[in-house]
Amino acid sequence: MNKPTLLFTAALLTAPALLALTACQPSGPVTNAPETNANSVTTLPISELPLHAEQATRLDNNLWLGVHPHGDIQIRDGQGALVGQQPVAAEFISQRRDAQGDFFLSLTTDNQLMFYRASAQGISDLHLSAELPWPLEGMCLYQPSAQELNLFVMDESAIAHQLLLTRTQGELLAREIRQFPLPPLAEYCVVDDSTDQLFVSEENIGVWSYNARAESEVLRKPVDLVKPWGALEHNTGPLAISQGQLLVAELGSDLLHAYPLDGGDTRTWQLAPIAAGQPLAADALTVSADSDKTVMAVLDDNNGKVYRAELTLPARAGDNQRIVQVAPVAETRPMRKSGDAADDPAIWVNQQQPELSRIIGTNKKYGLYVYDLAGNELQELVVGRVNNVDVRQGFSLKGQAADIAAASQRDRKAIALFSIDPLNGQVSTAGEVVTTLDNVYGLCMYRNITDNRFFVFINDQDGRFEQYEITDSSAGWRGKKVREFAVKSQPEGCAADDRQQRLFIGEEDVAVWTLSADAGAPTDMTQVAAVSDVLVADIEGMDIYRSDTEAYLVVSSQGNDSYVLYQAEAPYEYVGRFRVGINAEKGIDGASETDGLTVTSQALGADYPAGMLVVQDGRNLLPDENQNFKTISWDSIRAVVIAP
Known part of the structure; x- marks a missing residue:
């Protein structure tokens, strides 16, 4: 995803250019231009x-x-x-x-x-x-x-x-x-x-x-x-x-x-003359709906008077397809690098003081950043081009309690490992695991809660995935490749459901797939959802929201700036979708062209009593600044998507 530029078509077009434009630029839902011959034009009465x-x-x-x-x-x-x-x-x-x-x-x-x-x-x-x-x-x-x-x-x-x-x-x-x-x-x-x-x-x-x-x-x-x-x-x-x-x-x-x-047929009317031989010359138009009538007021440019007319138009179909909006609670400090820099976030939960939890985000041109829940930058780790990041807790490093973060390191075709202090969330570098991939891209982590084993899934832009088990030793963390599989085209986003031992992966222009996350399991895949008018390519970031009573897969539908919810358990039914819009009270803009996202169901203080969603924002407005991450309360998503 690249930082957007303003695209527009020159207005003073030659005839051939206009003809080409109408042929190659679809008009969306508005189709079928009207014919204005005498047989298709209806006279519309007016009154001053x-x-x-x-x-x-x-x-x-x-x-x-x-x-x-x-x-x-x-x-x-x-x-x-x-x-x-x-x-x-x-x-x-x-x-x-x-x-x-x-x-x-x-x-x-x-x-x-x-x-x-x-x-x-x-x-x-x-x-x-x-x-x-x-x-x-x-x-x-x-x-x-x-x-x-x-x-x-x-x-x-x-x-x-x-x-x-x-x-x-x-x-x-x-x-x-x-x-x-x-x-x-x-x-x-x-x-x-x-x-x-x-x-x-x-x-x-x-x-x-x-x-x-x-x-x-x-x-x-x-x-x-x-x-x-x-x-x-x-x-x-x-x-x-x-x-x-x-x-x-x-x-x-x-x-x-x-x-x-x-869509459907268009219509044309000719407004009745103001007087004999004196046609109306429209210069302003307003309408108001009254039951089955549309009442119009039209200004005549010649005499400066306003005239009334009424139309009977068919009732509009139900408005069930509009994508609802939720507002962000906070946003992180903008990236220090311009352009397409911010990519993927992860959440580390402070088990003793949840409101002191951390957001970890990648700057894929520069390194890793750590923020508090208000979006203040706490740490900068200059570790090169790290693309995706994920976190798991309850591990050890050299025999001492430690949480772990992993990121895809594109400069060295590796998995970059980071230790997290389980008491205060301080992040430190902890080595790398070199992969056999050519162009590492997406990444996610998985913890087998049955035997407390930790894994990293990392993929290549050509569709290959490798699964590495991360083990602790007196020398630090080590990685061993335990499985590999592939999709047919470019993937990036992935997420593991630790409780169900399921892995979800996104093939960007094709579909979301799921397979077992277990290292010894077959690699047969089941389709969760294909690219469609609901899930619009590119399929980007994804994560699992799981509580004692709910389990959802959240997917970034980058092509239409939205987020889609599916049940995270078979048959993976579609739940709904939403966009992140402006928080007018706080002056925080919405989110668009989202690459990475992360979610947790753990309560993180008064602003996030049912957990939080963090999304990358490809266009950071209000004011226009470098990219950043937005945070959203899960309660607001539940209110408009899950239980409206």
Whole structure:
């Protein structure tokens, strides 16, 4: 896994380039561009709204909220009677819902974001941000989870800024998570929270889809393009989402298109003329769902008036496929090396004082690091390119009680061994075991609890595994190869279930497999799970969460920045999946492109009463820094994945 770069396609494309782009860049769930011939276009009636507004949206009880850069924020009823107002000149309306009901975000003429609620009782719950440093062309809200609120703002320099929004004591805090380039003349945007898609409208070219998740790679895909490269008749303009459909109004035109986000047929409407021979010229679009109706407000660019229209769209299918999020509790200090450096963690448990347990993590360019549970760096061991690390406790070194860590040492094709003081967690180097592999890669440990024997599994990028038994002597630890086996392509992650004497291994682009961990057992493998839409290649880190009542295999699904849970005992049933999102309260970003992970079921103090998960973070944001590790309470995973 490499440190990501921003990927984007030049907006000013020649005709052949655009044709090639539509052929090789799939649009995801949005397919089948509309036809706009006379036989397929439906006329949509409109009626003027009694509002002085540039953007408006329908509230409950047939009330309307309107904003204007040369007026006030107003609430009026269907006849135009004033119900409430706020003397703030503003533009844009973006809407979401939380536990208290609907809320809105607008931009004041002082370039401040304003959070507020609007109802028959008036405007309330106002929160203003500091003045933004960029002049804006457009903005749209994104709600990844109930605990997190983001905003995309598009500045006049064609840069998108993704902001984390939090409210405190009347102030709206807007902290930048990431930024990325947009095509020229990008002015309108909208986000579908259910599919985590950001849609951006590029005037005269088309509509693009981006992954809205802050931890995702920046890569755009075309939804539809203006003729002759796509099916949009003249232009592309304002965007909205309703009932699982992307609505696209053609800028300066009376055409409106609907693209189902889950696939299926698209539709086109022609908005009725404002007057005889005077077509509407769309310049802003907002929607609100009312039972089976979608109520729209459309601004006419010619006369500055807002018009109402209603659509009947099919109800959206159930939202069962969205991947839930959990928030990290803490994060470790960033790596001292930039780029793809952090790789794999392990947990050492302090049996006397669990809250003083340690996280051991690899910097695969440099060495091994030891952290406390708050993420503070305690030790640095400069031992070269160690890739994966694992820990087992209850061993001895030269006859004295000691815990053991092992790491794959790529410089010397070896297993690097480390002793851990069982009283205080101090880590020391303890020799190496040279393997017969050519390019050592992944590693995990296994303890046979029946006879208290300790083993290390290490693999090669060509698919070979070697199993070494580690024994103690007066001279220190020694390693002896006791078994070997292979998969057909590149592996890395592996984990042993000591209680069941099972080994789980990940063949990165193929599947998770399991076989006996016992040194004298056959090497026949059983498939646990194949690469799929749920488990997305690369299959990376994995570990076993086992308590007296639960046993789960946790696997890093690197291809879609998620983690998948399976039962750790046959028939290895799928349990659920999750992502690590932002902890807005603590200002800790989520995790993406995870290489290694580790988990324990042991209680580690007040923050981790049922154990903890530690994951490598390939993109360390808030602020943008070198890679690190994130820690997550198992209780939060149980709440949303295992027993929601």
